[in-house]
Structures are given as structure tokens and as C-alpha cells.
Amino acid sequence: MSLSIKELIVEADRCVACGLCLPHCPTYRKTGSEADSPRGRIQLMRAVAQDILPNNTRFNEHIDLCLSCRSCESACPNNVNYGALVDTTRALFIHKKSILPALAKPFIRYRHLANIASWLLWLTQQAKLDGLLKKISPAAKLLPPIDKPVTWNSMYPATFQRKGAVSLFLGCAGNALDNQTLKASIYVLNKLGFDVHVPSRQTCCGSIARQMGDTDESSKLVAQNQLSFDQTIPVLTTASGCGAGLNDYLPDHKIQDISAFLMTCDWTTIPIKPLNERIYVQDPCTLRNVQKSHQAVYTLLKKIPGSDIQALPGNSQCCGGAGAYMLTQSDMANSLLDDKLTTIKTNSVAILATSNIGCSLHIANGLREKNITVAVLHPIQIIAKQIGYGV
Ligand code: SF4
Ligand code: SF4
Structure with a gap:
């Protein structure tokens, strides 16, 4: 949702600076800087919108480093619409260096x-x-x-x-x-x-x-x-x-x-072949914090007889594969990815289910570079195979 400048200031004013969102913010956890936290970014966005602070390179850097993972929104007791704040700020204030290359647009x-x-x-x-x-x-x-x-x-x-x-x-x-x-x-x-x-x-x-x-x-x-x-x-x-x-x-x-x-469909007439495997599920931030339907993935995969469905530890933290972020902010994206790869290795993950192409590309690339063999699959691919797809 895009806001006007006036609406942006009103929405930012709803933040009571309690700081409950801070531990949930991946960039704040990495840099420890208030300006890279949701609370800090909201103050900066409001100050720039009110012309109290200049729209300068440092401001752009702090906004660019935000993953738009919206973990902060899920944690906020005041339901501050951080997604609308950051989308509006990017549209109104972020310098044109971030514009998509003209060549890519027609494609x-x-x-x-x-x-x-x-x-x-x-x-x-x-x-x-x-x-x-x-x-x-x-x-x-x-x-x-x-x-x-x-x-x-x-x-x-x-x-x-x-x-x-x-x-x-x-x-x-x-x-x-x-x-x-x-x-x-x-x-x-x-x-x-x-x-x-x-x-x-x-x-x-x-x-x-x-x-x-x-x-x-x-x-x-x-x-x-x-x-x-x-x-x-x-x-x-x-x-x-x-x-x-x-x-x-x-x-x-x-x-x-x-x-x-x-999950709203009738599966009673569909035979599902057993799969005696442990499947770890990675929760994409957009599924967890925006669509809020990540639990459906677990329920769907649990329909497969014999399967052991587990949440990937650390699921509340973004993997760094946030759209173009993995290319534009590769240092932070790779640092967050390293945490995921460590978890995958520690838990000897063999099958990883994820419902977002961005996460899947980013994690699979990290696994390839480290020579770790894991099948990274969309949950639909897993259940489709068990009901006869591709057989
Ligand atoms: S959207 Fe994510 S990275 Fe951005 S401030 Fe909120 S929690 Fe931090
Ligand atoms: S949890 Fe909500 S109200 Fe509290 S600091 Fe974060 S954004 Fe502001």
C-alpha cells in the first residue's frame, strides 16, 4: 500500500518506540545500529518526510538495507504498517540509482x-x-x-x-x-x-x-x-x-x-503414496509475515504418510534472498544466508521445502557454492509426486 506524505507521517506517529520489534529485525541483529532497526528507520522516514533530516546518502543506505521482510510488523503490538511506510519512502525519497535497468523492463x-x-x-x-x-x-x-x-x-x-x-x-x-x-x-x-x-x-x-x-x-x-x-x-x-x-x-x-x-479442498478421494523422509520447511518472510499462511505448508506436507515434517530452526529470520536484495545488498544477504547454511548443515537437512522462488534460488546457490547436497523443493512439487505427478 502506498501512502501520501501526510499519511506516512500519521502512520509513523503510531510507533510508540517500545522497541519490541528490534530483536526480530535481521539487519538490526547483524549491525546493532538503531538506524538499521525498524524503530530507527521509522524515525528516519518521518524526519525526512517532515524535512527535519536531509534525504542524503546515509538515509538511503539505511532504507536500502531493509529487507522488507516485515518481521517487525508481526512483532509490533501497535500494528504499525511498516510495509506501507517503507514502500512509500522508497517511492518518494529513494534516489534514482535504484531504478530498474531500462533494458530489463520490457522482459x-x-x-x-x-x-x-x-x-x-x-x-x-x-x-x-x-x-x-x-x-x-x-x-x-x-x-x-x-x-x-x-x-x-x-x-x-x-x-x-x-x-x-x-x-x-x-x-x-x-x-x-x-x-x-x-x-x-x-x-x-x-x-x-x-x-x-x-x-x-x-x-x-x-x-x-x-x-x-x-x-x-x-x-x-x-x-x-x-x-x-x-x-x-x-x-x-x-x-x-x-x-x-x-x-x-x-x-x-x-x-x-x-x-x-x-487446505480448503477435499483430499479424501486422493491416494497419497508414503514417503519415509524428514522434510524441513523454510518459512519465507512474505508467507509468514504478510500472507500469514505458512502453517498451511506444514498441514499440507503432513498429509504424506510416513513423512516427518519439521520447521527449519531459525525460521523467523530472513534468508537474505529478498527479491533483488541478494544482488543489491550482497554482503548482508550472504551473511544471513550463512546462518541458514549453518542450520541446514547442523541439522543434516536432506529435503528443504520452501514456498518462495527468491528464497529457493538464494539458498540453493549457497548450497551449491559450499558443495552441500540438499533437495530444495516447493512443497507442491513434493506432494504432487506422491499423488502421481511425473511418475
Ligand atoms: S522489514 Fe525486516 S529488515 Fe526491514 S526493518 Fe522490518 S524487520 Fe528489519
Ligand atoms: S514494535 Fe511497533 S511500536 Fe514498538 S518500536 Fe517497533 S514499530 Fe514502533
């Missing part, structure tokens, strides 16, 4: 260009030229091995006793880098009796543009999505980063994380 906005990019990426990997790509761009090291790009049908009909219809939000990173999860989602939903619509005009959720202070771009993307999705049926997201952005900016639509939606 984010237009699906056919995004599809061309996916094909080029896939062909590059098939030709084993991705090593070269990694030398050209540091961002390329985050790329996992990708599946052949998919040309989506506009609708996938229910395969068993039709019960309703949903729309599937593809997401730009999800579509390009993890179409396995999207294909598995369609399989599960069809099997549970749902037609799955995949509107072709849908585009990026706009969260990365917003996080980088490019409000014009994020508003265009939101408007395009607004026109693309039917408001009368649920719009399901498989990446909680997208889901959180859509939740905030498309309030007229029924946005839901896919695991939460699946």
Missing part, C-alpha cells in the same frame, strides 16, 4: 519477451555455455538448471469431479526458472477437481520494481494484472513474494498462496 512487463529470454537461457544451458554467462553477469550464478520453457494453455480442465475454477499466477522468476512447480500445481489442482486458468496477459507482480523505488513501473504492472485476472475466482500464487505484493496491491482479487488454498 519483465511483456510475457512474450520473457518467454524469449527463457528459451535463450534454456538453450544456453543445453549448449553448456552457462559458465560463460556466469563470467559476464554475477546474477547468472543464481540460475538453477532450468526445465524446457512451457507455452501455457489458457485453461487446464479438471481431471476428476469438477468442483470449481482458479487462476494461476505464473510470476516472472517462477515461469522462467521453476516451471516444474507451476506444472505440478496444475496437476494437483486438476486432480482435486479444479479448472486452472492461466491468463496470458498476466505479468510480473511488481514487487521487485517497488522494492527498487520504481513506482511508475510497479503501478503499470499492477494495472495490467488487475485487468488480466477474474475477480470472482481465487488467484493462486506459488511464490509468496509475488503473493504478498499482489495481496497488498490487488485487494479486489482473491489472492491466496496455493498451500493455503489446498
Whole structure:
């Protein structure tokens, strides 16, 4: 949600400076600086909005270092809307250095260009030229091995006793880098009796543009999505980063994380094969603090007979893979990632379930670099396999 300057000041005034949010803030825990805490940032944002402090480089640095993980919001007894404060501050005050590169915008906005990019990426990997790509761009090291790009049908009909219809939000990173999860989602939903619509005009959720202070771009993307999705049926997201952005900016639509939606479905007629494995669940901040539906992932995976579902210790702390943050603030992102990798190693994790593509790319890249073998999977991929997907 974006605010006016006046609304920003009113919202910031609701912070009573109790400090209860401080221990929950990953950046404050790392730097120990009040200016990198939610309370400190709120004071800074208000002071800049009131022209008491200058909008200078130091202010920009403290705002840029915020992960937008919104752990502070979950901890705040006064329900201060920190997400709206930081989104507004980024839109109004953060210097243009953070604007998305102009070259990247058409690939984010237009699906056919995004599809061309996916094909080029896939062909590059098939030709084993991705090593070269990694030398050209540091961002390329985050790329996992990708599946052949998919040309989506506009609708996938229910395969068993039709019960309703949903729309599937593809997401730009999800579509390009993890179409396995999207294909598995369609399989599960069809099997549970749902037609799955995949509107072709849908585009990026706009969260990365917003996080980088490019409000014009994020508003265009939101408007395009607004026109693309039917408001009368649920719009399901498989990446909680997208889901959180859509939740905030498309309030007229029924946005839901896919695991939460699946908990409302009738599974009684679906045989689920046992899996005698321990599965650790990583809670993405956007699922936990914004969509507040992380518990659905545990309930969903516990449907698998024989499985032992455990929360990854330290789940309340962000992994650092917060959208473009892992590239723009790599020191902090890697420091937070190191904590996760230590936990993964200490607990001998073999399967890690995560519901956000950003977390998945960041953690999987860290594991690759440290030669730690862990299957990092979306929970839908895990349950889809147990009910026959890909078999
Ligand atoms: S959003 Fe996260 S990083 Fe930013 S102030 Fe709140 S807890 Fe700290
Ligand atoms: S918990 Fe809420 S009221 Fe207390 S300092 Fe943090 S933001 Fe302000």
C-alpha cells in the first residue's frame, strides 16, 4: 500500500518506540545500529518526510538495507504498517540509482519477451555455455538448471469431479526458472477437481520494481494484472513474494498462496503414496509475515504418510534472498544466508521445502557454492509426486 506524505507521517506517529520489534529485525541483529532497526528507520522516514533530516546518502543506505521482510510488523503490538511506510519512502525519497535497468523492463512487463529470454537461457544451458554467462553477469550464478520453457494453455480442465475454477499466477522468476512447480500445481489442482486458468496477459507482480523505488513501473504492472485476472475466482500464487505484493496491491482479487488454498479442498478421494523422509520447511518472510499462511505448508506436507515434517530452526529470520536484495545488498544477504547454511548443515537437512522462488534460488546457490547436497523443493512439487505427478 502506498501512502501520501501526510499519511506516512500519521502512520509513523503510531510507533510508540517500545522497541519490541528490534530483536526480530535481521539487519538490526547483524549491525546493532538503531538506524538499521525498524524503530530507527521509522524515525528516519518521518524526519525526512517532515524535512527535519536531509534525504542524503546515509538515509538511503539505511532504507536500502531493509529487507522488507516485515518481521517487525508481526512483532509490533501497535500494528504499525511498516510495509506501507517503507514502500512509500522508497517511492518518494529513494534516489534514482535504484531504478530498474531500462533494458530489463520490457522482459519483465511483456510475457512474450520473457518467454524469449527463457528459451535463450534454456538453450544456453543445453549448449553448456552457462559458465560463460556466469563470467559476464554475477546474477547468472543464481540460475538453477532450468526445465524446457512451457507455452501455457489458457485453461487446464479438471481431471476428476469438477468442483470449481482458479487462476494461476505464473510470476516472472517462477515461469522462467521453476516451471516444474507451476506444472505440478496444475496437476494437483486438476486432480482435486479444479479448472486452472492461466491468463496470458498476466505479468510480473511488481514487487521487485517497488522494492527498487520504481513506482511508475510497479503501478503499470499492477494495472495490467488487475485487468488480466477474474475477480470472482481465487488467484493462486506459488511464490509468496509475488503473493504478498499482489495481496497488498490487488485487494479486489482473491489472492491466496496455493498451500493455503489446498487446505480448503477435499483430499479424501486422493491416494497419497508414503514417503519415509524428514522434510524441513523454510518459512519465507512474505508467507509468514504478510500472507500469514505458512502453517498451511506444514498441514499440507503432513498429509504424506510416513513423512516427518519439521520447521527449519531459525525460521523467523530472513534468508537474505529478498527479491533483488541478494544482488543489491550482497554482503548482508550472504551473511544471513550463512546462518541458514549453518542450520541446514547442523541439522543434516536432506529435503528443504520452501514456498518462495527468491528464497529457493538464494539458498540453493549457497548450497551449491559450499558443495552441500540438499533437495530444495516447493512443497507442491513434493506432494504432487506422491499423488502421481511425473511418475
Ligand atoms: S522489514 Fe525486516 S529488515 Fe526491514 S526493518 Fe522490518 S524487520 Fe528489519
Ligand atoms: S514494535 Fe511497533 S511500536 Fe514498538 S518500536 Fe517497533 S514499530 Fe514502533
